Amino acid sequence: MNIVVCIKQVPDTSEVRINPETNTLIREGVPSIINPYDMHAIEAALQIREKAGGKVIVITMGPPQAESALRDAVAMGADEAVLLTDKAFAGSDTWATSYTLFKAVEKLDAHIIICGKQAIDGDTAQVGPEMAEFLNIPHVSYVRRIEDVSEGSIRLQRLMDDGYDIVESSLPVLFTVVRELNEPRLPSLKGKMAAKKVEIRKLSAVDLEADAEKIGLKGSPTQVLKIFAPEARKDRKILEGSMEEQIDTLVHELRSLKCV
Amino acid sequence: MKEGKAVITEYCQLCRACLSVCPEGVIKEVLEEGQQPAAQNLPLHEYTGVWVFAERRGGKVASVAYELLGAGRRLADERNAQLSALLFGASDAEAQELIRWEADRVYLCTDPIFESYNDEPHADLLGLLIKEHRPEIVLAGATPIGRSFFPRVAAKLRTGLTADCTSLEIDRDTGNLLQVRPAFGGNIMATILCPYNRPQMATVRPRVMKRGRYDQNKTGDIIHIDAEGLFSRTKVVDTVKEVSETAVNLQEADIIVSGGRGLGDPKGFKILGELAEALGGTLGASRAAVDEGWIPYSHQVGQTGKTVCPKIYIACGISGAVQHLVGMQSSDIIIAINKNPDAPIFTVATYGIVGDVYEIVPMMIRKINEMKGR
Numbered sequence: 001m002n003i004v005v006c007i008k009q010v011p012d013t014s015e016v017r018i019n020p021e022t023n024t025l026i027r028e029g030v031p032s033i034i035n036p037y038d039m040h041a042i043e044a045a046l047q048i049r050e051k052a053g054g055k056v057i058v059i060t061m062g063p064p065q066a067e068s069a070l071r072d073a074v075a076m077g078a079d080e081a082v083l084l085t086d087k088a089f090a091g092s093d094t095w096a097t098s099y100t101l102f103k104a105v106e107k108l109d110a111h112i113i114i115c116g117k118q119a120i121d122g123d124t125a126q127v128g129p130e131m132a133e134f135l136n137i138p139h140v141s142y143v144r145r146i147e148d149v150s151e152g153s154i155r156l157q158r159l160m161d162d163g164y165d166i167v168e169s170s171l172p173v174l175f176t177v178v179r180e181l182n183e184p185r186l187p188s189l190k191g192k193m194a195a196k197k198v199e200i201r202k203l204s205a206v207d208l209e210a211d212a213e214k215i216g217l218k219g220s221p222t223q224v225l226k227i228f229a230p231e232a233r234k235d236r237k238i239l240e241g242s243m244e245e246q247i248d249t250l251v252h253e254l255r256s257l258k259c260v
Numbered sequence: 261m262k263e264g265k266a267v268i269t270e271y272c273q274l275c276r277a278c279l280s281v282c283p284e285g286v287i288k289e290v291l292e293e294g295q296q297p298a299a300q301n302l303p304l305h306e307y308t309g310v311w312v313f314a315e316r317r318g319g320k321v322a323s324v325a326y327e328l329l330g331a332g333r334r335l336a337d338e339r340n341a342q343l344s345a346l347l348f349g350a351s352d353a354e355a356q357e358l359i360r361w362e363a364d365r366v367y368l369c370t371d372p373i374f375e376s377y378n379d380e381p382h383a384d385l386l387g388l389l390i391k392e393h394r395p396e397i398v399l400a401g402a403t404p405i406g407r408s409f410f411p412r413v414a415a416k417l418r419t420g421l422t423a424d425c426t427s428l429e430i431d432r433d434t435g436n437l438l439q440v441r442p443a444f445g446g447n448i449m450a451t452i453l454c455p456y457n458r459p460q461m462a463t464v465r466p467r468v469m470k471r472g473r474y475d476q477n478k479t480g481d482i483i484h485i486d487a488e489g490l491f492s493r494t495k496v497v498d499t500v501k502e503v504s505e506t507a508v509n510l511q512e513a514d515i516i517v518s519g520g521r522g523l524g525d526p527k528g529f530k531i532l533g534e535l536a537e538a539l540g541g542t543l544g545a546s547r548a549a550v551d552e553g554w555i556p557y558s559h560q561v562g563q564t565g566k567t568v569c570p571k572i573y574i575a576c577g578i579s580g581a582v583q584h585l586v587g588m589q590s591s592d593i594i595i596a597i598n599k600n601p602d603a604p605i606f607t608v609a610t611y612g613i614v615g616d617v618y619e620i621v622p623m624m625i626r627k628i629n630e631m632k633g634r
Contacts, residue, residue, distance in 0.1 A: 011444075013444055013445025013446075013447060014445070014551075093420065094411070094421065095414065095415065095418070095419075095420065095421075098411075098415060099415075120445045121443075121444055121445055122443070123423065123424065123442070123443075123445065123446070123563065124421075124423040124424070125407050125408075125411075125423060126407075126410075126411040126414070126421060126423060127411075128411075129379065129408055129409070129411035129412050129415075130411040130412065130414065130415040131415075132412065133383065133411070133412040133415035133416055134415055137493075138379070138380055138492070138493035138494045139379060139408075139412075139494075140379075140494060141379075141404065141407070141408035142404055142408070155497070158404075159404065160317070160377075160404050160405075160499075161317070161403060161404055161503075162317060162318060162501055162502075162503050163499065163500045163501040163502035163503060164499075164500050164502060165376070165377065165496045165498070165499050165500075166496065166497045166498040166499075166500070167378075167494050167495065167496055167497070168494065168495045168497055169493060169494040169495075170493045173493075173494075220420075221414075221418070221419050221420030221454050221456065221457040222420035222421070222422060222452050222453065222454050223452070223453045223454075223455060224443075224450050224451070224452060224453075225438065225450075225451040225452065225453050226450070226451050227443065227448055227449070227450050227451075228448070228449050228450075228451070229448060229449065229582070229604075230449055230582060230585055230589065230604075230607070230608065231607075232607040232608070233589075233594070233607065233608050233609065233610060235610055236609065236610060236611075236612075237610060237611055238612075239611055239612070239613060243613070243615055243619070243620065243623075244623065246613050247613070247620060247623050247624055247627060248627065250595065250611055250613070250624070251624060251627045251628055251631065253611070254539070254572070254628070255631060257571070257572065257593070
């Protein structure tokens with residue numbers, strides 16, 4: 001069984017702060033990590049391999065330094081690592097990203113493809129399902145439990161707003177995972193040794209035989225027009241006086257709104 | 261920086277954030293020949309009309325569908341176009357109801373393949389309909405369903421999709437949809453465009469848009485769609501209801517009292533609980549407070565928690581990171597209590613009090629109870 005895990009190296013957004021004067025992100029000193037949801041995807045792949053055999057291949061698209069994310073995944077226990085890196089990939093939106101990943105994954109003879117439900121920097125949750133469409137295979141989003149894996153099929157629990165669905169799918173399949181699925185393991189000593197030695201396969205746009213019209217900025221239907229901080233509310237009322245007077249005003253206001 | 265000049269390294273991912281944030285406006289984008297995104301499908305003017313996917317779950321239309329109809333009506337009017345709803349696996353009566361909520365037309369498919377939720381038939385049918393009728397804008401709720409199958413449709417149609425929008429406006433000059441969404445883990449907002457491809461697709465967060473007008477007498481067309489040739493390689497074998505009571509209470513609450521990292525201590529939620537009780541409200545929390553383990557995740561409001569829209573939202577010791585604001589800023593009235601006068605929460609607050617939660621909240625409780633006693 002070939003299990004492919006798609007990961008992304010992201011800035012740790014819980015560490016990102018905003019400069020209040022310029023309304024810009026302060027990115028200095030923000031560490032790069034494997035997208036936390038992808039950690040659960042790697043763990044899921046390792047658990048499936050332990051039960052059903054096969055190998056786990058991690059793949060990412062990114063700048064050269066994304067290699068360190070792949071090595072971290074190998075340290076957890078992944079067998080092989082593939083890095084899609086090329087200046088031509090820069091500026092990709094989700095459409096171009098999923099097309100590029102698809103061009104690589106279609107050559108890997110994957111039975112199961114696992115992604116985190118979304119990346120914490122973009123939060124779009126689109127690359128997984130878009131890739132499944134390009135691969136012409138079924139997908140299941142928001143998987144919270146893997147009930148059973150067999151030769152030709154899989155049974156999963158899919159998290160919904162009102163509970164969960166138990167979904168069966170034929171293989172090959174792509175699914176995206178939520179945090180509830182598992183607890184990602186720490187790298188073992190053996191894994192750390194393997195991570196040092198593993199040869200990372202690097203593939204460019206030419207290697208992928210990717211259509212130049214469908215990758216990078218040119219292949220991206222969406223564009224970022226601008227980035228900004230949220231606007232201030234228009235109906236703001238400034239409370240005046242001592243603390244007690246301010247609270248009095250507030251409580252009276254609540255009363256006039258029939259909340260008290 | 262090299263010799264006093266900024267240099268783009270291999271770290272640059274062409275996110276273009278630098279263009280809009282440069283204080284001097286000196287960073288410019290110079291596209292080389294052939295670099296322009298020019299992946300147009302058909303001439304843009306051949307696409308017209310606004311479509312709304314009316315999601316169903318548990319045998320009824322989800323409330324986000326009515327919110328989308330409200331937003332869709334406004335966009336359609338601005339474009340002098342029709343508003344259509346897509347309803348899969350429902351009855352004529354439900355379609356009629358969507359018309360009363362301002363749809364001009366409903367594409368209805370009653371096939372039993374839509375009885376449970378599977379991505380492939382949803383994506384395949386919507387893709388076919390879009391190819392045939394060429395709408396300009398297509399919207400769905402940013403729910404587990406909309407966020408799961410809309411990407412498949414966008415991939416098929418070679419068009420852009422913007423997730424989790426909190427605001428949608430039309431640029432009058434170009435007809436482009438200005439799609440605003442949180443970015444960088446909800447640290448800041450971004451406006452996204454899809455200038456060269458149609459339709460422009462977006463998912464919209466529930467409880468952000470307001471419902472439109474309900475008109476008992478409104479009439480429209482119901483167009484029945486055949487599900488011929490649709491298939492699904494996934495199968496739902498069971499559906500288990502499991503909704504936490506807090507989650508329901510939060511989303512339906514008129515008053516929410518929320519606490520954040522500024523409480524400094526899990527005991528803070530005890531005092532906030534008393535305020536919530538005095539006001540007949542429900543307890544919420546910021547991600548920071550949940551991450552600290554002070555209160556369960558089911559109380560979390562924000563991008564990775566619940567989106568709420570109460571009449572009154574009282575934020576105590578919450579600094580107001582964008583990821584929290586996007587989950588509560590459409591509340592009617594926001595009251596912010598925070599020690600730091602520069603906390604961003606004050607920019608979205610209707611009323612702000614700068615001070616210590618532990619001093620202010622007990623005083624509020626006392627005064628509210630006094631007032632009730634009168």
